[in-house]
Amino acid sequence: MRATTLLGTLLGLKQTRILEATFDDLGLVIDVAPTARVPYCSSCGRRVRAVHDRYEGRRWRHLDLAALRVWLCYTIRRVDCPRCGVVVELVPWAENQSWFTYEFEEQVAYLAQRADKTTLSSLMRIGWRTVGAIIERVLPRHRSADPLEGLTHIGIDELSYRRHHEYVTVIVDHVKGGVVWAHPGKNAETLNLFFAELGKERCAQLEAVTLDMSGAYLKAVTEASPEARVIFDRFHVQQLAHDALDEVRREEVREADPEDRGALKKTRFALHKNPWNLSTLEAAKVAEVQKANQRLYRAYLLKETLAAILDGRQVNVARQKLLEWIDWAVRSRLRPFQKLAGTVRRHLEGILAYVATGLSNGRTEGLNGKIRTITRRSFGFHSAWSLIALIFLCCSGITLRPVHR
Numbered sequence: 219m220r221a222t223t224l225l226g227t228l229l230g231l232k233q234t235r236i237l238e239a240t241f242d243d244l245g246l247v248i249d250v251a252p253t254a255r256v257p258y259c260s261s262c263g264r265r266v267r268a269v270h271d272r273y274e275g276r277r278w279r280h281l282d283l284a285a286l287r288v289w290l291c292y293t294i295r296r297v298d299c300p301r302c303g304v305v306v307e308l309v310p311w312a313e314n315q316s317w318f319t320y321e322f323e324e325q326v327a328y329l330a331q332r333a334d335k336t337t338l339s340s341l342m343r344i345g346w347r348t349v350g351a352i353i354e355r356v357l358p359r360h361r362s363a364d365p366l367e368g369l370t371h372i373g374i375d376e377l378s379y380r381r382h383h384e385y386v387t388v389i390v391d392h393v394k395g396g397v398v399w400a401h402p403g404k405n406a407e408t409l410n411l412f413f414a415e416l417g418k419e420r421c422a423q424l425e426a427v428t429l430d431m432s433g434a435y436l437k438a439v440t441e442a443s444p445e446a447r448v449i450f451d452r453f454h455v456q457q458l459a460h461d462a463l464d465e466v467r468r469e470e471v472r473e474a475d476p477e478d479r480g481a482l483k484k485t486r487f488a489l490h491k492n493p494w495n496l497s498t499l500e501a502a503k504v505a506e507v508q509k510a511n512q513r514l515y516r517a518y519l520l521k522e523t524l525a526a527i528l529d530g531r532q533v534n535v536a537r538q539k540l541l542e543w544i545d546w547a548v549r550s551r552l553r554p555f556q557k558l559a560g561t562v563r564r565h566l567e568g569i570l571a572y573v574a575t576g577l578s579n580g581r582t583e584g585l586n587g588k589i590r591t592i593t594r595r596s597f598g599f600h601s602a603w604s605l606i607a608l609i610f611l612c613c614s615g616i617t618l619r620p621v622h623r
Protein backbone atom coordinates (compact mmCIF):
# COMPACT_ATOMS: atom_id res chain seq x y z
CA MET A 219 0.00 0.00 0.00
CA ARG A 220 1.31 3.45 -0.86
CA ALA A 221 2.05 5.75 2.11
CA THR A 222 -0.36 8.44 0.92
CA THR A 223 -3.18 5.92 0.52
CA LEU A 224 -2.45 4.59 3.98
CA LEU A 225 -2.48 8.11 5.41
CA GLY A 226 -5.68 8.93 3.59
CA THR A 227 -7.39 5.93 5.15
CA LEU A 228 -5.99 6.76 8.58
CA LEU A 229 -7.05 10.39 8.53
CA GLY A 230 -10.42 9.72 6.91
CA LEU A 231 -10.87 13.33 5.88
CA LYS A 232 -13.77 13.92 3.55
CA GLN A 233 -13.27 15.62 0.19
CA THR A 234 -9.55 15.80 0.84
CA ARG A 235 -6.65 14.45 -1.19
CA ILE A 236 -3.39 13.42 0.45
CA LEU A 237 -0.37 14.56 -1.54
CA GLU A 238 2.71 13.92 0.52
CA ALA A 239 3.96 13.51 4.09
CA THR A 240 7.14 14.68 5.76
CA PHE A 241 8.44 15.02 9.30
CA ASP A 242 9.74 18.21 10.83
CA ASP A 243 10.49 19.28 14.42
CA LEU A 244 6.78 19.91 15.06
CA GLY A 245 5.61 16.47 13.99
CA LEU A 246 4.08 14.87 10.95
CA VAL A 247 3.27 17.35 8.19
CA ILE A 248 0.82 16.13 5.58
CA ASP A 249 0.32 18.05 2.36
CA VAL A 250 -3.34 17.99 1.42
CA ALA A 251 -5.75 19.62 -1.03
CA PRO A 252 -9.52 19.70 -1.49
CA THR A 253 -10.70 17.14 -4.03
CA ALA A 254 -12.64 19.84 -5.85
CA ARG A 255 -10.25 21.71 -8.19
CA VAL A 256 -12.38 24.83 -8.37
CA PRO A 257 -12.38 26.69 -5.04
CA TYR A 258 -15.46 27.62 -3.02
CA CYS A 259 -16.04 30.98 -1.37
CA SER A 260 -15.87 30.60 2.43
CA SER A 261 -18.40 33.34 2.90
CA CYS A 262 -21.28 32.33 0.62
CA GLY A 263 -20.25 28.75 -0.23
CA ARG A 264 -20.45 29.23 -4.03
CA ARG A 265 -17.90 28.00 -6.54
CA VAL A 266 -15.64 30.80 -7.69
CA ARG A 267 -13.20 30.38 -10.57
CA ALA A 268 -11.34 33.65 -10.09
CA VAL A 269 -8.36 33.14 -7.80
CA HIS A 270 -6.99 36.35 -6.32
CA ASP A 271 -3.80 35.08 -4.66
CA ARG A 272 -2.31 32.17 -2.70
CA TYR A 273 -0.71 31.64 0.70
CA GLU A 274 1.85 28.92 0.80
CA GLY A 275 2.29 26.56 3.69
CA ARG A 276 -0.84 27.36 5.70
CA ARG A 277 -1.12 24.75 8.47
CA TRP A 278 -3.96 23.23 10.50
CA ARG A 279 -3.47 21.10 13.55
CA HIS A 280 -5.22 17.72 13.27
CA LEU A 281 -5.69 14.91 15.83
CA ASP A 282 -2.43 13.27 16.92
CA LEU A 283 -1.30 10.09 15.19
CA ALA A 284 0.52 7.59 17.42
CA ALA A 285 1.15 10.39 19.93
CA LEU A 286 2.72 12.52 17.22
CA ARG A 287 1.42 15.97 16.36
CA VAL A 288 -0.17 16.03 12.93
CA TRP A 289 -0.41 19.09 10.69
CA LEU A 290 -2.29 19.49 7.47
CA CYS A 291 -0.47 21.76 5.06
CA TYR A 292 -2.03 23.43 2.04
CA THR A 293 -1.45 26.43 -0.22
CA ILE A 294 -4.70 28.20 0.45
CA ARG A 295 -6.22 30.51 -2.16
CA ARG A 296 -8.16 33.71 -1.86
CA VAL A 297 -10.98 33.93 -4.35
CA ASP A 298 -12.47 36.99 -5.95
CA CYS A 299 -16.12 36.25 -5.28
CA PRO A 300 -18.60 38.39 -7.23
CA ARG A 301 -20.82 38.60 -4.13
CA CYS A 302 -18.36 38.70 -1.25
CA GLY A 303 -15.23 40.28 -2.70
CA VAL A 304 -11.79 38.87 -1.97
CA VAL A 305 -12.19 36.11 0.61
CA VAL A 306 -10.30 33.01 1.58
CA GLU A 307 -11.48 29.75 0.02
CA LEU A 308 -13.48 27.15 1.93
CA VAL A 309 -11.52 24.07 2.98
CA PRO A 310 -13.36 20.84 3.79
CA TRP A 311 -11.35 20.02 6.94
CA ALA A 312 -11.63 23.23 8.97
CA GLU A 313 -13.77 26.22 9.73
CA ASN A 314 -12.83 29.51 8.19
CA GLN A 315 -10.41 31.39 10.49
CA SER A 316 -9.50 28.31 12.49
CA TRP A 317 -6.02 26.82 12.80
CA PHE A 318 -7.46 23.45 13.81
CA THR A 319 -9.43 20.79 11.95
CA TYR A 320 -13.08 20.10 12.80
CA GLU A 321 -12.17 16.81 14.43
CA PHE A 322 -9.48 18.38 16.59
CA GLU A 323 -11.95 21.03 17.75
CA GLU A 324 -14.64 18.45 18.51
CA GLN A 325 -12.20 16.50 20.66
CA VAL A 326 -11.26 19.66 22.57
CA ALA A 327 -14.94 20.47 23.17
CA TYR A 328 -15.63 16.95 24.38
CA LEU A 329 -12.78 17.22 26.86
CA ALA A 330 -13.80 20.74 27.90
CA GLN A 331 -17.13 19.30 29.04
CA ARG A 332 -15.47 16.72 31.24
CA ALA A 333 -11.82 17.25 32.01
CA ASP A 334 -10.01 19.84 34.05
CA LYS A 335 -7.90 22.58 32.60
CA THR A 336 -4.49 20.96 33.04
CA THR A 337 -5.58 17.58 31.68
CA LEU A 338 -7.10 19.14 28.60
CA SER A 339 -4.20 21.48 27.88
CA SER A 340 -1.50 18.88 28.34
CA LEU A 341 -3.33 16.09 26.53
CA MET A 342 -4.14 18.19 23.46
CA ARG A 343 -0.98 20.32 23.74
CA ILE A 344 -2.75 23.65 23.41
CA GLY A 345 -3.04 26.68 25.68
CA TRP A 346 -6.13 27.36 27.77
CA ARG A 347 -6.89 30.54 25.84
CA THR A 348 -6.94 28.52 22.65
CA VAL A 349 -9.45 26.16 24.26
CA GLY A 350 -11.71 29.17 24.84
CA ALA A 351 -11.47 30.23 21.19
CA ILE A 352 -12.11 26.67 19.98
CA ILE A 353 -15.25 26.11 22.05
CA GLU A 354 -16.63 29.44 20.87
CA ARG A 355 -16.48 27.99 17.34
CA VAL A 356 -17.75 24.53 18.29
CA LEU A 357 -20.78 25.70 20.26
CA PRO A 358 -22.85 27.05 17.32
CA ARG A 359 -22.38 23.69 15.57
CA HIS A 360 -24.22 21.96 18.44
CA ARG A 361 -26.70 24.43 19.85
CA SER A 362 -30.39 23.64 19.73
CA ALA A 363 -32.51 25.61 17.30
CA ASP A 364 -34.07 28.04 19.78
CA PRO A 365 -33.41 27.66 23.49
CA LEU A 366 -35.80 30.52 24.24
CA GLU A 367 -38.84 28.61 23.00
CA GLY A 368 -41.47 27.68 25.57
CA LEU A 369 -40.00 29.47 28.60
CA THR A 370 -42.39 29.93 31.53
CA HIS A 371 -40.27 29.88 34.71
CA ILE A 372 -36.84 31.46 34.56
CA GLY A 373 -34.09 32.47 36.93
CA ILE A 374 -31.83 35.49 36.42
CA ASP A 375 -28.42 35.46 38.00
CA GLU A 376 -25.17 37.32 37.74
CA LEU A 377 -21.73 35.78 37.71
CA SER A 378 -18.57 37.60 38.53
CA TYR A 379 -15.39 36.44 36.93
CA ARG A 380 -11.82 37.63 36.50
CA ARG A 381 -11.40 38.45 40.15
CA HIS A 382 -14.80 40.07 40.36
CA HIS A 383 -14.23 42.92 37.97
CA GLU A 384 -16.43 41.71 35.17
CA TYR A 385 -19.87 40.20 35.10
CA VAL A 386 -22.02 37.90 33.03
CA THR A 387 -25.80 37.70 33.26
CA VAL A 388 -27.15 34.15 33.01
CA ILE A 389 -30.75 33.02 32.47
CA VAL A 390 -31.77 29.50 33.46
CA ASP A 391 -34.92 27.60 32.61
CA HIS A 392 -36.37 26.32 35.89
CA VAL A 393 -38.56 23.80 34.10
CA LYS A 394 -35.99 22.07 31.90
CA GLY A 395 -33.10 22.93 34.17
CA GLY A 396 -30.53 24.39 31.79
CA VAL A 397 -28.92 27.66 30.79
CA VAL A 398 -30.81 29.32 27.94
CA TRP A 399 -29.14 32.70 27.59
CA ALA A 400 -26.04 34.52 28.77
CA HIS A 401 -24.41 37.84 27.99
CA PRO A 402 -21.58 39.97 29.40
CA GLY A 403 -22.81 42.67 31.81
CA LYS A 404 -25.06 42.76 34.83
CA ASN A 405 -27.40 45.71 34.54
CA ALA A 406 -30.88 46.44 33.23
CA GLU A 407 -29.56 47.03 29.70
CA THR A 408 -28.03 43.57 29.64
CA LEU A 409 -31.34 42.05 30.66
CA ASN A 410 -33.21 44.16 28.13
CA LEU A 411 -31.18 42.46 25.40
CA PHE A 412 -32.59 39.16 26.59
CA PHE A 413 -36.17 40.42 26.59
CA ALA A 414 -35.70 41.92 23.13
CA GLU A 415 -34.51 38.55 21.86
CA LEU A 416 -37.37 36.80 23.59
CA GLY A 417 -39.91 39.09 21.92
CA LYS A 418 -43.18 40.53 23.20
CA GLU A 419 -45.26 37.42 22.72
CA ARG A 420 -42.93 35.11 24.61
CA CYS A 421 -42.34 37.73 27.33
CA ALA A 422 -46.07 37.60 28.02
CA GLN A 423 -45.85 33.82 28.49
CA LEU A 424 -43.43 34.11 31.39
CA GLU A 425 -45.17 33.06 34.58
CA ALA A 426 -42.43 33.44 37.17
CA VAL A 427 -39.01 34.99 37.38
CA THR A 428 -36.57 34.42 40.21
CA LEU A 429 -33.94 37.06 40.83
CA ASP A 430 -32.04 38.84 43.57
CA MET A 431 -33.22 42.07 45.14
CA SER A 432 -30.44 44.26 43.76
CA GLY A 433 -32.86 46.36 41.77
CA ALA A 434 -30.93 46.47 38.51
CA TYR A 435 -32.76 43.49 37.09
CA LEU A 436 -36.11 44.10 38.75
CA LYS A 437 -36.99 47.17 36.72
CA ALA A 438 -36.21 45.42 33.45
CA VAL A 439 -38.35 42.42 34.45
CA THR A 440 -41.41 44.40 35.50
CA GLU A 441 -41.25 46.48 32.34
CA ALA A 442 -40.81 43.60 29.93
CA SER A 443 -43.13 41.10 31.56
CA PRO A 444 -45.50 42.85 33.99
CA GLU A 445 -47.64 39.72 34.35
CA ALA A 446 -44.82 37.48 35.53
CA ARG A 447 -44.61 36.73 39.23
CA VAL A 448 -41.41 38.11 40.70
CA ILE A 449 -39.76 35.77 43.20
CA PHE A 450 -36.80 36.94 45.21
CA ASP A 451 -34.08 34.44 45.62
CA ARG A 452 -34.07 33.23 49.21
CA PHE A 453 -30.35 32.64 49.16
CA HIS A 454 -29.83 36.25 48.27
CA VAL A 455 -32.16 37.37 51.09
CA GLN A 456 -30.16 35.24 53.51
CA GLN A 457 -26.90 36.54 52.12
CA LEU A 458 -28.02 40.07 52.96
CA ALA A 459 -28.71 38.94 56.55
CA HIS A 460 -25.23 37.41 56.68
CA ASP A 461 -23.74 40.67 55.48
CA ALA A 462 -25.70 42.64 58.10
CA LEU A 463 -24.50 40.31 60.84
CA ASP A 464 -20.94 40.71 59.63
CA GLU A 465 -21.27 44.48 59.72
CA VAL A 466 -22.53 44.39 63.30
CA ARG A 467 -19.69 42.09 64.28
CA ARG A 468 -17.10 44.39 62.75
CA GLU A 469 -18.57 47.40 64.53
CA GLU A 470 -18.45 45.52 67.83
CA VAL A 471 -14.85 44.49 67.23
CA ARG A 472 -13.93 48.11 66.54
CA GLU A 473 -15.54 49.34 69.73
CA ALA A 474 -14.48 46.48 71.99
CA ASP A 475 -11.70 46.68 74.59
CA PRO A 476 -8.44 45.52 73.07
CA GLU A 477 -8.44 42.33 75.17
CA ASP A 478 -11.93 41.32 74.01
CA ARG A 479 -11.20 42.08 70.39
CA GLY A 480 -9.38 38.86 69.59
CA ALA A 481 -12.13 36.69 71.04
CA LEU A 482 -14.81 38.56 69.11
CA LYS A 483 -12.94 38.20 65.85
CA LYS A 484 -12.83 34.45 66.33
CA THR A 485 -16.62 34.22 66.50
CA ARG A 486 -17.08 35.01 62.83
CA PHE A 487 -17.18 31.46 61.59
CA ALA A 488 -19.45 30.17 64.34
CA LEU A 489 -21.96 32.99 63.97
CA HIS A 490 -22.43 32.41 60.26
CA LYS A 491 -23.10 28.71 60.53
CA ASN A 492 -26.54 27.21 60.98
CA PRO A 493 -27.03 26.36 64.68
CA TRP A 494 -27.47 22.64 63.92
CA ASN A 495 -24.12 22.59 62.16
CA LEU A 496 -22.15 24.03 65.05
CA SER A 497 -19.44 21.98 66.68
CA THR A 498 -19.30 21.92 70.48
CA LEU A 499 -16.53 24.48 70.47
CA GLU A 500 -18.41 26.77 68.09
CA ALA A 501 -21.61 26.40 70.11
CA ALA A 502 -19.62 27.45 73.16
CA LYS A 503 -18.43 30.53 71.26
CA VAL A 504 -22.00 31.48 70.37
CA ALA A 505 -23.01 31.00 74.03
CA GLU A 506 -20.10 33.22 75.01
CA VAL A 507 -21.35 35.92 72.63
CA GLN A 508 -24.81 35.60 74.20
CA LYS A 509 -23.35 36.44 77.60
CA ALA A 510 -20.73 38.97 76.60
CA ASN A 511 -22.21 40.91 73.71
CA GLN A 512 -25.93 41.50 73.61
CA ARG A 513 -25.88 43.43 70.36
CA LEU A 514 -23.99 40.80 68.44
CA TYR A 515 -26.16 38.04 69.85
CA ARG A 516 -29.29 39.94 68.81
CA ALA A 517 -27.89 40.23 65.29
CA TYR A 518 -27.22 36.49 65.29
CA LEU A 519 -30.80 35.74 66.31
CA LEU A 520 -32.17 38.09 63.66
CA LYS A 521 -30.20 36.26 60.99
CA GLU A 522 -31.26 32.84 62.23
CA THR A 523 -34.92 33.77 62.58
CA LEU A 524 -35.11 35.15 59.06
CA ALA A 525 -33.73 31.88 57.68
CA ALA A 526 -36.23 29.89 59.76
CA ILE A 527 -39.16 31.96 58.46
CA LEU A 528 -38.08 31.28 54.87
CA ASP A 529 -38.09 27.55 55.62
CA GLY A 530 -41.86 27.74 56.19
CA ARG A 531 -44.35 26.69 53.54
CA GLN A 532 -47.50 28.56 54.60
CA VAL A 533 -47.70 32.01 53.07
CA ASN A 534 -50.00 33.57 55.69
CA VAL A 535 -47.90 32.33 58.57
CA ALA A 536 -44.73 33.51 56.84
CA ARG A 537 -46.28 36.93 56.14
CA GLN A 538 -47.19 37.40 59.81
CA LYS A 539 -43.77 36.28 60.94
CA LEU A 540 -41.95 38.47 58.43
CA LEU A 541 -43.92 41.52 59.58
CA GLU A 542 -42.96 40.71 63.16
CA TRP A 543 -39.38 40.23 62.10
CA ILE A 544 -39.36 43.64 60.40
CA ASP A 545 -40.67 45.25 63.62
CA TRP A 546 -38.06 43.48 65.67
CA ALA A 547 -35.26 44.48 63.30
CA VAL A 548 -36.40 48.12 63.28
CA ARG A 549 -36.35 48.20 67.09
CA SER A 550 -33.07 46.30 67.32
CA ARG A 551 -30.92 49.46 67.31
CA LEU A 552 -28.64 47.62 64.89
CA ARG A 553 -28.27 49.87 61.90
CA PRO A 554 -27.45 47.15 59.31
CA PHE A 555 -30.56 45.19 60.31
CA GLN A 556 -32.74 48.30 60.29
CA LYS A 557 -31.60 48.81 56.73
CA LEU A 558 -32.33 45.19 55.87
CA ALA A 559 -35.78 45.51 57.45
CA GLY A 560 -36.51 48.27 54.94
CA THR A 561 -35.38 46.05 52.06
CA VAL A 562 -37.50 43.14 53.27
CA ARG A 563 -40.54 45.40 53.67
CA ARG A 564 -40.17 46.81 50.16
CA HIS A 565 -39.82 43.34 48.66
CA LEU A 566 -42.23 41.51 50.94
CA GLU A 567 -44.46 40.08 48.19
CA GLY A 568 -41.52 38.80 46.18
CA ILE A 569 -40.03 37.12 49.24
CA LEU A 570 -43.38 35.55 50.10
CA ALA A 571 -43.64 34.33 46.51
CA TYR A 572 -40.67 32.14 47.30
CA VAL A 573 -42.53 30.65 50.27
CA ALA A 574 -45.56 30.05 48.04
CA THR A 575 -43.72 28.46 45.11
CA GLY A 576 -40.47 27.16 46.55
CA LEU A 577 -38.85 28.51 43.37
CA SER A 578 -35.46 30.08 43.76
CA ASN A 579 -32.21 30.33 41.87
CA GLY A 580 -31.00 27.93 44.53
CA ARG A 581 -33.62 25.39 43.45
CA THR A 582 -31.37 24.63 40.57
CA GLU A 583 -28.52 24.64 43.05
CA GLY A 584 -26.84 21.76 41.30
CA LEU A 585 -26.86 23.81 38.11
CA ASN A 586 -25.86 27.02 39.89
CA GLY A 587 -23.00 25.29 41.62
CA LYS A 588 -21.89 23.85 38.30
CA ILE A 589 -21.97 27.25 36.61
CA ARG A 590 -19.88 28.72 39.39
CA THR A 591 -17.31 25.95 39.17
CA ILE A 592 -17.07 26.56 35.41
CA THR A 593 -16.61 30.26 36.03
CA ARG A 594 -13.67 29.60 38.32
CA ARG A 595 -12.23 27.20 35.76
CA SER A 596 -12.57 29.79 33.01
CA PHE A 597 -9.96 32.03 34.57
CA GLY A 598 -7.39 32.68 31.86
CA PHE A 599 -9.85 32.81 28.97
CA HIS A 600 -9.41 35.98 27.05
CA SER A 601 -13.05 36.96 26.72
CA ALA A 602 -16.39 36.64 28.47
CA TRP A 603 -17.68 34.89 25.34
CA SER A 604 -15.32 31.97 25.93
CA LEU A 605 -16.75 31.62 29.42
CA ILE A 606 -20.27 31.81 28.03
CA ALA A 607 -19.46 29.15 25.43
CA LEU A 608 -18.14 26.85 28.16
CA ILE A 609 -21.26 27.43 30.28
CA PHE A 610 -23.49 26.50 27.33
CA LEU A 611 -21.33 23.54 26.43
CA CYS A 612 -21.64 22.15 29.97
CA CYS A 613 -25.07 23.36 31.12
CA SER A 614 -27.52 23.34 28.22
CA GLY A 615 -27.91 19.65 27.54
CA ILE A 616 -25.45 19.35 24.65
CA THR A 617 -24.21 15.80 24.14
CA LEU A 618 -20.72 15.48 22.69
CA ARG A 619 -18.89 12.29 21.89
CA PRO A 620 -15.19 11.61 21.66
CA VAL A 621 -13.92 11.51 18.08
CA HIS A 622 -13.50 7.86 17.12
CA ARG A 623 -12.91 6.38 13.75
Ligand SMILES: [Zn+2]
Pocket residue numbers: 259260261262263264299300301302303
Ligand atom coordinates in the same frame (compact mmCIF):
# COMPACT_ATOMS: atom_id res chain seq x y z
ZN1 LIG B 1 -18.90 34.53 -1.80
